[in-house]
Amino acid sequence: MDKKLKIVGFLCNWCSYAGADLAGISRLQYPVDIRVIRVPCSGRINPLLVLKCFLEGADGVLVSGCHPGDCHYQEGNYYARRRMLLMKNMLEYFGIDSRRFHMAWVSAAEGAKWADVVGRVVDDVRAVCQTSEGTTPK
């Protein structure tokens, strides 16, 4: 059996968390390697939280928010998009495999998309963890 991964998921309260909830209500199956942290908005996610996850030994991080234009607070996800783009590039540059950090737009109606996204993220992170031992922080 595959090793269980620790992937931290930061989900905005209004779209992605509701989307994940819908996936549950709809009894969709998806991997259990993700731990969900509910935040008020993707714009609330301090990029240092993502960094901290990797420093503390998380295998992967997924940030998920509302689709552009759908943010409950009008523009939080636009700010998040810029911040996470910079953080993603920086992590890659420092040698954290790009497949370990993901961002997604999942709306409250997209339970199926949520299950699909988690599946793809877990596959990516698992691929990294199996191919190289050097990427997991000491």
Added chain:
Amino acid sequence: MISAELKKTAKDLLKDGKVRLIIAYGENAAGDIVPFFVTGEALADKMVWNDRCYYNLTKYLTDKDVMAGQDGVTGIVVKLCDLKALKVLISERQVKRDRIKIIAIVCEGLKDESGRSLKKCETCPQGSPDRESCDVIIGEKSGRSAAEDSYGDIAEIDNLTATERKVFWDKYFEKCLRCYACRNICPLCYCRECVIEQHNPEWVSPAPSQTANAGFHAIRAYHLAGRCVDCGECERVCPVGIPLRKINRKMAKVVWDNFNFKPGEDTESKTPIAWYKENDPQDFIK
């Protein structure tokens, strides 16, 4: 030539009493070029300008000890690279434009101890500092030509695999003493309380370790992304030779490629993570 003009300018400014401090370059007993605080006409003769004036003096404009009691106008000597940092400071409302006199020097490029041109000077866009943003410009328009900045040093690292990149950086980060010289010299690291020293939450452990050191450098560079003007002071003062400009320049390139923004061009722009465009790149998002 530039020295003489600099001294004359300083004396003129100090004479009428509006300017009571000019932050400039001087020479210490050992012959090193050091920051020099000119508080009177008599000291102006000891001002120095040469190709070893490395310091980015704009750091002192946000130093509460230096600026304590400076209720008048403060003069500041800048090179073109320092001027960019100063423009960012003004745009971030850390320095009031009407409280400073900018004395810009047309720099012909700096040399290290062995007489070689500094790496940052090879790709410096040169030319005179723009007239409208300075109060005094000393020197003629530079005749030197600059090489196009191809970011070859960044591409070298980008071309490595993730594991190789980690090995590359760990080799440097394991030497980091966490002396914070890079942060302390940076003109744009002006926060009174730095995130590095916060304990609740503790973002990164203050004890040196491979992981914590990498975390510190990531945080430092992230907070400068889209703000760093590549004056190179961090790399110059690093006692263990970590190539910090390679990190700063990578972030500058990412910001330019994605947001089409360069810091230090004017005194109005906001830092790129304080605004957005609806059509910002998002091909990395699922």
